[in-house]
Amino acid sequence: MAQRGRPRRFDRDIALQVMMEVFWARGYEGAQLVDLTAAIGIAPPSFYAAFHSKEAAFCEAVDHYIATVGAKPRQALDSGATLRDGVEGMLRASIDVALSARPGGCLLILGVVNCLPENETARGYLRAARDKTRELIRARLERARTAGELPSRFDTLQCAAFLHGVTQMISFHARDGANRAELEALIAPALRALSFNVQA
Structure with missing residues (x-):
């Protein structure tokens, strides 16, 4: 048998x-x-x-997701030879991630959309992950300021929030069907924040 x-x-x-x-x-x-x-x-x-x-x-x-797909933008940010290279790499990697799956976008941003009470734990988990991403961006900006790539009075908190918001915009636009060229058009305006985000 x-x-x-x-x-x-x-x-x-x-x-x-x-x-x-x-x-x-x-x-x-x-x-x-x-x-x-x-x-x-x-x-x-x-x-x-x-x-x-x-x-x-x-x-x-x-x-x-954070350890695999989501690690690519973070790695690009940290591996850039200059801050500008790192931020541009992060945004390009965010575009790659947003376009790599259908219907598009980022799991950390679009994973929980409805704010129903029963979904609060899952929503809070994503919010904490997004907060950590924003802090990683700020840490990179702080290192650049210490190294002299940014002015000493550069507002790293505000800039990190802005750049993180751009990654969220990329995700939403990708979910709405934007193509790569349309998403890449967001990069140059975002990079200008590295030049003009200085408090008076």
Whole structure:
């Protein structure tokens, strides 16, 4: 009598990648449990055993996004030979991310759209991730100011908020169907903030 084959081993990293793509495409509200279980090929009891809840799965998928797809703009910002190169690289990488999946945009910005009370934990998780991104931008600006690339009175807090807002604009425009040329047209105006953001 032939022996049964072993059941396929559950690969958590692959499951997180797949769930990330589902949440990215449909958002937290739009992604139903049936979508997630079908995408990763497990039954609801196994899903709850592995991830405990849709909310917990979403937060883990967001962490996976930050460590993989979302790391590219941050890496570009930090690896630029100059601050201007780094900021331009960050914006170009943000465009690449925003156009890399359909319907477009960034999971950290568009993952939770409706402010329903039951979605507050997921929304707060994304907000904390966005706050961290803004602080990373400010830290890069601070290093540039210390190195003399920016004037000593340059307002790094305001500029970081502005540049972070540009990345959000890229995400929303990509979701609305903007093409690469339209998104890249935002880069030059954004870079001007590095020259004119000086307090009187």
